[in-house]
Each structure stands twice: as structure tokens, then as C-alpha cells.
Amino acid sequence: MSPRASRAATGRAGRLRLRRGLATALRGADLLDRKLRLLLDREHTARRAAEEAHRAWDEALADADTWLLRGVLLGGERALARAAPVDRVRVDIRWAALMGVRHPAAVECAAPVRSTAEPTPSNTALAHAETAYRAAVRAAAELAAHQAAADLLAAEAERTRRRVRALRRHWIPRLQAELGAVELALEAAEHEEAVRRRWAAGRAGR
Template sequence: MRLRVPPGRAGRLWLRRRLAVLQHGLAVLDRKLRILRQERDRLAHHATRTGQEWEAACRAADAWSLRAALLGGRRAIRLADDGRLAEVRMDWVDAMGTSYPARTSFQAPEEPGPATPLPLTAALVPTRDACRTALHAAVEHAAAKEAERIVSMEEETTSRRIRALRDHVLPRIEAALTEVEMSFDEMERADGARVRRVIASREPRQQ
């Protein structure tokens, strides 16, 4: 699509201003892209680590759950579930206009009081703790993966925007400015030639 440039010298000034704004915008986007890439690398490393911790916690919870089931039966595990829920809170941060989860707060259910009946098997207590640890690790990993996904999407969006500006918008403005500058150069040369002809016509002729 051809740019609608104002006529005359106003058009040249308009193009120069647009070119300056575009170049400044590209510099800002380049800086944003570098920051996003660094943050995405950090978040990817964090997601890998939390994933490994979650897998290890799940293995431990599975082992303790199996042990409790073998010692007390599945009924003992069902009776140990009192229906209380853990509380999870997620705090978000902002990086270059992009919000993503950064910190999680995990609050496990309160410990049973002294009036609570004793578990059917002693393995239920470490099983409960292992399952809470696995749940906490799952929350941390879910937040880390979501943060990585959001920042990766913003990185890709910013990269596409930069390519579109550099490959399409910038060449059109530069070409239009070059065309305007050349037309002004031609007019200035033509005006100069006319002035020289007028001066030459007014000079006294040699006798």
C-alpha cells in the first residue's frame, strides 16, 4: 500500500518524522526482545528444575501411598481424607509490559487436633506429608510452565512485530523519503539552472 504523503516540503518533514519514530520504536522493541529472551531462558531453566522436583515428589508420594495401602488397606487411606483443602495463592509480576506468575504461596491444611482419631497405620503420616510435598511441587511447576509459556508467546509476538516493521513498513518509508528527496533535488537543480539563465541574460554583452 502506497503511503499518502502530504505535498511539498511538509511531506518531506512528515516522512522524516515518521522514519525517526519508527527507528526509535524498533530500538525499543529490540531491547524488549533481548530482555524477553533472557527472561524466557531463565524461566525455562526454572520450569525444568521444578518439573524434576515434582517428578521426584510424585515418586515419593506414590511409594508412601503404596506402603500405606499395603499396611492399612485402601480403606485406611479413604478414612484419612477429611475433606480439607490446601490454599494456593499466585503472585504476578510484570516484565516489559508482560504479566506472568512469579511466586506461589502454598498453605497445607492444618494439622489434625488432639481429638482426631489416630491413623489406622503409622505410614499414613509420612504418606500425607509426601502427598503435600508433591502437591506443593505441582503448584510450583504449573506456575513456572505458565510463566514460560506467556513470556515465550510475547517473545514471538514481539519478534513478528519487529520483522513486519523492518521488512515492510521501514522500506516503504525509506523509499518514499528517497523519492521526495530526489524530486526536491531535481527542482533545486532546475531552479538553479533558471536563475543562472536569467543572470546570464541580464549580463551586458561583450562588444
């Protein structure tokens, strides 16, 4: 029901339309409140997952840098160049939807498989560095996915919060006020009609 239609509502038909509109607005506000709670809860979960992924990324990156330095000190930069695989890590993102919000839900990282023609790391330190860097890449991908999910959910939560605020602070009170005015007008009209009927009945009796 539009504001113009609600302002023009009069009589019993208008009261019925206002009651239906008010019931719809109240039900909509309740549904939006539930949606907002779900969005905020999922956003909080994504934020915590992003924090854990950030810590894992920091630890894996520091560990990888340490092993890399040891490997380079043991074998030199030429050993590092020979040990690097040709293919890159492939990251796939699995998406999910919550209350109409599509967001990253999980990531899958496919590490490159070293072919028989490619040389293996010349020392144990470089092998450890390769494993640690793969873990860092996975943590970075998970961090990006969780952060993106949290941002998307937060944006939808803010839009939902504005809609709830508009309903509860403006639209619902307006409908309630208009419904009250229509009901008062109907009560006054019914009272006047009852007075006229009693007056007419009195005249008929005389």
C-alpha cells in the same frame, strides 16, 4: 504516518514528515528488539524453572506413592481413610508483569492443618506419605505456574517478533525509499531553480 500519507508526501514539508516518520519507526524497532530480548530471556528462565519443578514433582510423587504403599501394607486402607485430613491444600498464585505481559510469578501452598478432632496417621509410613504428597502438590503448582508464564511470554514474544519483522522488512524500507525519492525530487527542483537564476542573471547582465 500512514502509507497513504507517506506516498502523498512531497516538497520540504513532506521530506520533514518522512524523516520524522522514519526516525520514529527506527526508534520503535529498536525498542521492540529490546522488548523481544527481555521476553525471550524471561521465557527461558520460566522454561528452566518448569523443568526443575517437573523433576521435583516426579520425585515427590514417586516418593509419596512408595510411602503410601508401605503405609497401606502396614495399616490397611481403613488406616489411610482415617489419616486423610478434611481440608484441601490451598494454592495462591502471585502475578507479575513484564513489558505489559501479566504472568504467574510464584505460588504459595497452604497445607491443611489437622484439627485435634481428626486422627493422625496410624503409622510412620503414612505420615511420610502425607508430607511427600504435600511436596508433590507444591511442585505441581509451581510447574503449572512456570509453564503458564513461559507460554504467555512466548506468545507475546512471537507477536513482538512479527511487529519487528514488519517494521524492518516493510515499513522502514518503504519510508527510506519514499524519503529518497522526495530528496531526489527536491535536489532536481533546486538544481533547476539554480539554472533558472543563473540564466536570469545572465540576461539581466546583458
